[in-house]
Amino acid sequence: MKPQKYFVIDFDSTFTKVEAFDVLADISLQDHPDKENRKNEIITITNQGMDGSISFRESLEKRIALLQPNRIHLQKLTEILKGMVSESFKRNKDFFQEFSDNIYIISNGFHAFIDPVVTSFGIKPENIYANRFQFDEQGNVIGFDKTNPLSANNGKVEQLKQLNLPGDVYVIGDGYTDYEIKHAGLANKFFAFTENVEREKVLNKADHVTPSLDEFLYLNKLNTVISYPKNRIHVLLLENVHPVAVEMMRAEGFTVETYHAALTEEELCEKIKNVGVLGIRSKTQVTAKVLEHANKLMTIGAFCIGTNQIDLHAASKKGVAVFNAPFSNTRSVVELAIAEMIMLIRNIPDKSNKLHAGKWDKSASGSYEVRGKTLGLIGYGNIGAQLSVLAESLGMKVVYYDKEEKLALGNATKLNSLTTLLEISDIVSLHVDGRESNTNMISDKEFARMKQGVIFLNLSRGHVVDIDALKRNIESGKIAGCGVDVFPYEPVSNAEEFYSPLRGLPNTILTPHIGGSTLEAQENIGKFVPSKFLDYINNGSTSNSVNFPNLTLPTLENAHRLIHIHNNVPGILAKINNVLAAHGINIVGQYLKTTETIGYVITDINKEYNKDVIKELRAIEHTIKFRVLY
């Protein structure tokens, strides 16, 4: 018979992200006039206890005397600690329940705050070993039980001796005292837990360094929730993506590497070999050559709107799902459009320029309110539709023209002809996408249809407007005010000069493609793209993917999810099902969607599968990628 396995887990900085006494200091010394000095003194005493210049018990006594905690402080501490459980512990709650007989918490901390936190994970009260406070009648801590071995040096070793566990002992912890259990011959293996802190001295002594509990469970074949530890998935985030994205991916347990700049094709070919998730902005070119080297890559996120910088066809052929952030900056563009139409209809650019030049030009002539004016929106997608709502709330009449059938929001009126829109609008604003057929869709002919003195905005894409025609119509006075944020050619960096026929024209606002550039939009993008990565990796969902068939999948419980990506040829689904039938595996749910190039099949099964099934599924001809979730 195999020996039983016992798991000995440390509390401070392992089970929870923090050292409980640090948090306690913030609570109990909150209003203390000498708070900072006391906190520094506590740190000094902790270090003295660690380096042996005073005994552990003495350090505990001294620290408690400085902290002066009471029951109310400890209650507060417990509440805080409950919210500070290590992320990978939270993810793997099932492990604690399944192995509750064999999991021990052994800590030099105190029952008062450890028990409520760990028992909520299913850990048995009789398996928790820690110190006990002594209280006076008012609930103040006046000392601790000094007969407890955990209050003394070498306490964990003594405790383990007393426990005398009859099997293999695995210790998980971040501190040297955890290693000492192994050193004393009382544990088979010591796993240095580095999710919250890394201590050099401890790392050197470890049998394994485990950046998360996922890794520990994977190494020991104990994982019930996650099929592959996230820390083994390398996330490469380039071009200074928003820190919130880095945080989100780290919190999920991925190994994240960041770069400020873009990488060249050559650099990326080398780097990508090891990468599972790639995040870029607009400057990194993900070419077919780069993708050839990307053997572990599951997904690419463009932390922007456009995906021209990615060879989408090559990504699909490689089974790599690509995501972007199509509406994270919608609101920013809309606000700028509103601001510009008000500025332009009041002639502000000219008036401001004159005043800068010392010319006082106070007059109401040619200045209007936007209220009651007709706003014509060409393109009623994310931006057009949102602008429609805001413009109406300013009292404008909104009409729109879109090639596709789009639901009119509020009181907006859908028009079936672009010509009508041009003829009746006081302000024309372009919000079409950049498809090639839209090149120069607004030129002399279209301007001719517009009202005399129209306000014209283009915050969509540069090539959709014939710039020379626009210039002619501004100069002729047909267009009374114009706002342009996007240009057929845009400088590649801030160092390059901007040349355009539109420079110097009257009542014309030119902005350097910043419609969507706000800090809020950056943060939205920073959150949106990782949420797509996580949906895809954790659940297989591909909603909003730009190159994969879009599937939104239910979260699975008590089942396994098989994810199969293949070249879109007939008969693959049947082959998958034949393999499963041959192994007597019942399908509880199945989803298939295809694009021209690839097929995406999700199969949920409720039975344990063996390695042969996986091998056979992988071996199906035309398989591009295969992975198992849960």
Ligand code: NAI
């Ligand atoms: P979207 O794809 O949601 O909407 C575009 C709409 O235009 C669609 O409803 C489409 O059917 C329609 N459309 C395309 N061609 C048309 C045509 N010839 N006639 C009538 N309708 C047509 O795109 P979204 O998010 O609303 O963005 C709109 C534009 O704004 C895009 O070109 C995008 O690149 C640009 N943009 C500019 C930013 C900036 O910083 N200035 C920031 C974000 C987006």
